[in-house]
Amino acid sequence: MSHSASTMYDLAPRRKYVIYLAALAGMFMATLDIQIIATALPTMVAELGRLDLFGWVGAAYLLATAAVTPFYGKLGDIFGRKPVFIFAIALFTVGSLACALAWSMEALIAARVLQGLGGGGLVTSAFSTIADLFEPRERARYQGYSTATFTLSSVIGPVAGGVLSQSIGWEFVFLINIPVGAVVIAALFFAMPPVTKASRPKIDYPGGLLLAASVTLGVLWSQKLLAPGDPDAMSYILPVLIALSLIGFVMVERVASEPVLPLRILTNRTVALSLAISFLASMSTLGMLNYFALFLQTVTGLNPAMVGLMFLPASMFTLVASIGSGILIARTGRYKPYPIASMVLGLVALVIFTTVDNETPVWGVAALMMMFSFGIGLHMQTLMVAVQNAVPHRDVGVTTGSLSLVRLAGGAFGLAINGGLLTAGLVRGQGLVSEEMASRLGLPLSELTPEMISALPEDAAAEAVTRFSYAFHDVYYFGVALFVVALFLAIMLKDIRLPKHEAKEADAPEVGGRAAAVAGE
Incomplete structure (x- = not known):
């Protein structure tokens, strides 16, 4: 069965649902691999070494994903969803196998780039496939279900990473993608008809x-x-x-x-501010994710599985904040208070994190993580709503893609910079360690892992934990500075009340957008 049109509306319901579930599984694989390595990374470093490259394991994946995300949608329009989606999954699966076989941190980072080149196409192809499967009104419902996929990955990822790395080995964090990838490829190959667009845009x-x-x-x-x-x-x-x-x-x-990033959207004040806020906030949130896990294992002494469980309520708070803010915006039409509150919660949480040590009760650390995660939920969807309602309908897709691209880039910057700050802090701390204590530590601070620290004599372990704690302070205060700037930008957002109905395209000004046409932005 071959489809020359741009939809698969007329497929049998059972076949539609097979393709839909395969698309969700592909999306889940891509988002899970951002979350799952957070709690497994300290174990990887313990085996592969090179703590100074810690941040690059996540940054390499985000950079590769960001680099190819703008292309996959249009490649699907040109060559059809099916071959592009299958290619992305196959590349991601091969990259996962390469990650599991990595013999050094450098090899792992290279494999993560390969994995990210495939991962960049999974979410884009999944959403495009769902759009081809269902009629517009029905599509909204099924796209809504897709949100649960992101939530599920954020809930399961850290827990699975901690449990797998502690029980059977960090390699299985990546190996679990291989059977899932094989099933998804088979489902798409046999169930999905070739579908191409009538018009083929330029890339x-x-x-x-x-x-x-x-x-x-x-x-x-x-x-x-x-x-x-x-x-x-x-x-x-x-x-x-x-x-x-x-x-x-x-x-x-x-x-x-057909530019990747139309410069005209940057002349819209709401879009420009929202992109800048998202970039800074992602540096402070996605860029902090892996370092929270390392901090908790190093400074508080929690094992990987327990750290994973610590992320569980935090992820739920992100979901609660996202859903709650969405409901309130729908009722009031106001979105400006939520990014402001988000930045305040983030900077307060990071300031308090500088006081956490091995004497801090677990419930106290969990409460801080929940505060931080609640703040994330307040700005993620809110800023998406802001940019989508600030531009004409014809620019909604590219503006949404630009926001996603900015978030990925911000996360990559944050992970890399935090890695540099942590390494610099440990090198500085090494200079404050006496020669006698340095001999008891055995290795430079920048080469010690949580497992090594736990095996040290009590006084040497206490010295290492203290130095690591001070080094992490630099990371946290950098995050605070980012949140302060983002807070200032959030305050500059115009206090717009969103319209209940979409303005006609002819009524919307070229730059002002839909909200401007109704609310007088």
């Missing part, structure tokens, strides 16, 4: 590549600046390359027929 390859280069080079440079020792030649070359990439990107986007 802005130069713009996408220049944007990816700018972000990647920026992440590399940010970590170079924090690296111990004197700056090398690349510390001076990278900013030049970044500037050239950004200039080239702007020039390409100004003339591209």
